[in-house]
Amino acid sequence: MDKSPRDPSSIIYPAFTIALLLMCWEVLTRTGAAPPYALPSPRDVLMEVIDRWPALLTNALSTTVVIVVGFALSVVLGIALAVLISSSRAFEKSIYPLLVGSQAIPKLALAPLFVVWFGFGLLPKSLMTFFIAVFPVVISTVQGIASVEPELEFLARSMGLGQYRTFRMIRLYRALPSIFAGLKVAITLAVVGAVVSEFVGSDEGLGTLLLRAIGAVNTPLLFAALLVLTVLAVLLFALIELVERVAIPWHVSQRSR
Amino acid sequence: MSPKPEPDHVSARGPTSSGPGCPDAANFIDIRNVRKVYSSRGGSVEALAGVSLQVRRGEFVSLLGPSGCGKSTLLMIIGGLIPATAGEVRVAGTPIRDAQTDVGIVFQDPVLLDWRSSLDNVMIQIEARRLDRNVYLPRARELLASVGLGGFEDKHPFELSGGMRQRVSICRALVHRPRLLLMDEPFGALDALTRDQMNFDLQRIWLQDPVTVLLVTHSISEAVFLSDRIVVMSPRPGLVDTIVEIDLPRPRGLDMQESPAFSGYVHDIKHRFALRGVIRG
Numbered sequence: 225m226d227k228s229p230r231d232p233s234s235i236i237y238p239a240f241t242i243a244l245l246l247m248c249w250e251v252l253t254r255t256g257a258a259p260p261y262a263l264p265s266p267r268d269v270l271m272e273v274i275d276r277w278p279a280l281l282t283n284a285l286s287t288t289v290v291i292v293v294g295f296a297l298s299v300v301l302g303i304a305l306a307v308l309i310s311s312s313r314a315f316e317k318s319i320y321p322l323l324v325g326s327q328a329i330p331k332l333a334l335a336p337l338f339v340v341w342f343g344f345g346l347l348p349k350s351l352m353t354f355f356i357a358v359f360p361v362v363i364s365t366v367q368g369i370a371s372v373e374p375e376l377e378f379l380a381r382s383m384g385l386g387q388y389r390t391f392r393m394i395r396l397y398r399a400l401p402s403i404f405a406g407l408k409v410a411i412t413l414a415v416v417g418a419v420v421s422e423f424v425g426s427d428e429g430l431g432t433l434l435l436r437a438i439g440a441v442n443t444p445l446l447f448a449a450l451l452v453l454t455v456l457a458v459l460l461f462a463l464i465e466l467v468e469r470v471a472i473p474w475h476v477s478q479r480s481r
Numbered sequence: 482m483s484p485k486p487e488p489d490h491v492s493a494r495g496p497t498s499s500g501p502g503c504p505d506a507a508n509f510i511d512i513r514n515v516r517k518v519y520s521s522r523g524g525s526v527e528a529l530a531g532v533s534l535q536v537r538r539g540e541f542v543s544l545l546g547p548s549g550c551g552k553s554t555l556l557m558i559i560g561g562l563i564p565a566t567a568g569e570v571r572v573a574g575t576p577i578r579d580a581q582t583d584v585g586i587v588f589q590d591p592v593l594l595d596w597r598s599s600l601d602n603v604m605i606q607i608e609a610r611r612l613d614r615n616v617y618l619p620r621a622r623e624l625l626a627s628v629g630l631g632g633f634e635d636k637h638p639f640e641l642s643g644g645m646r647q648r649v650s651i652c653r654a655l656v657h658r659p660r661l662l663l664m665d666e667p668f669g670a671l672d673a674l675t676r677d678q679m680n681f682d683l684q685r686i687w688l689q690d691p692v693t694v695l696l697v698t699h700s701i702s703e704a705v706f707l708s709d710r711i712v713v714m715s716p717r718p719g720l721v722d723t724i725v726e727i728d729l730p731r732p733r734g735l736d737m738q739e740s741p742a743f744s745g746y747v748h749d750i751k752h753r754f755a756l757r758g759v760i761r762g
Contacts, residue, residue, distance in 0.1 A: 373590070373592070375588045375590055375592045376592050378557070378560075378562045378580075378586065378588075379586060379588075379592055380609075381562060381580040382560060382562065382580055382581065382582060382584055382585075382586045383582065383605070383606055383609035383610060384580075384582040384609060384610055385609050389609070393605070393608070393609070394594065397594065397595075397596050472596070474595050474596045474637050474639065475595065476639065479639070
């Protein structure tokens with residue numbers, strides 16, 4: 225498979241932009257344009273990260289577990305749901321409106337309810353994460369499965385392929401690029417979902433840490449936690465992209481841009 | 482039921498019987514008064530208004546006409562992929578009820594699977610039918626080689642040109658030795674030069690193993706070059722206008738395309754289209 229060599233500019237550009245932003249940030253705090261409780265200097269945040277490293281790491285791991293479990297649930301159940309919706313008109317008509325409607329409910333309002341139902345711990349948190357992340361998976365998968373042109377369907381029928389084998393041999397592969405697009409959105413939502421769930425029903429995790437930092441007006445800690453969260457989100461996203469590269473090297477989106 | 486218009490034959494090769502005692506070869510495909518009506522909110526459109534036709538086994542027949550004459554619709558009906566509104570189609574004596582599987586199909590779009598190599602794309606025909614891979618793999622390789630894609634077995638569709646993809650599509654349609662080949666404007670999306678080349682390639686492959694072919698095209702010269710008979714169709718509603726017998730020896734080459742006989746056929750058909758108002762010049 226033809227792959228262009230890793231373009232150095234894809235590292236240099238963002239690195240340069242980040243460096244620029246950091247410089248502006250440093251200037252803002254040095255000149256006193258922003259008070260330290262509102263905007264700590266990059267140096268203060270860095271010190272905080274180094275000081276609090278063990279705590280940050282433990283909490284990050286806890287949040288990561290929630291993200292991964294919730295995401296995995298959303299992938300498995302989301303794709304299963306999408307397959308059902310695609311194969312049965314009746315199911316589609318019954319479930320779709322409910323699914324869309326459920327997305328309108330602000331998840332933060334659901335979080336306390338989950339605590340009441342399931343208490344504290346991994347279950348309510350990963351359920352919350354699942355609920356937030358599942359929607360893009362379902363939508364993108366349904367779209368992917370449906371995007372089979374009539375000629376391909378004719379071809380499959382003329383080769384004697386039934387519904388199941390047409391799905392397994394053709395539709396599923398066809399749907400993969402679309403599914404991965406949905407997964408990329410879902411993983412970022414899963415991060416948000418995990419943090420939100422920790423605001424309400426948790427005593428550990430980056431979300432809890434954020435809440436404590438806000439409560440104590442410990443802005444450096446707040447920034448430190450946010451920094452770790454951002455890095456986590458980027459890493460997870462990159463992981464999905466890596467899996468995508470391996471899974472669908474043949475797709476037009478994966479070739480040299 | 483109003484009498485269907487009789488197609489007039491430009492040159493008769495002998496009676497084609499359609500009664501019950503006919504030999505299977507002469508009536509391999511028997512199309513009887515097929516109608517297709519599409520209904521929508523705006524009203525109904527009669528795509529085919531009663532088409533009758535018999536195709537002999539091993540014959541190369543083109544369905545020629547302008548867009549809207551129902552030729553693709555007729556092809557899909559023969560393949561069992563679209564149901565007819567009225568009328569009947571029999572293949573080898575059996576009326577068709579659902580998608581015909583003893584066929585190979587080639588569309589204008591090659592419809593290759595992006596995630597499979599050329600060889601695997603051809604072999605999907607074998608996998609789908611659960612045939613023995615070992616038996617057909619050499620044939621798949623042979624077919625690809627015969628169309629000049631010998632070194633491209635491992636290439637994926639995105640690495641191939643349009644003409645190459647269509648060649649893979651044709652190999653896929655023939656690998657399982659179907660008794661019928663249906664082609665819907667297979668070269669329509671290709672440039673004129675590639676199209677000419679593909680005509681030669683198709684003739685060559687077909688002569689190696691003359692399967693019954695139904696080719697839909699809007700190119701008069703293509704139809705004359707490839708066919709035993711041309712079913713000239715007229716549009717709105719779709720009807721058979723004429724059936725032209727092409728009495729040219731095979732293999733037909735470049736010189737033949739310049740010959741008076743060839744040009745004569747092309748001219749006659751063009752003239753016919755002009756008479757019917759299909760071409761206005």
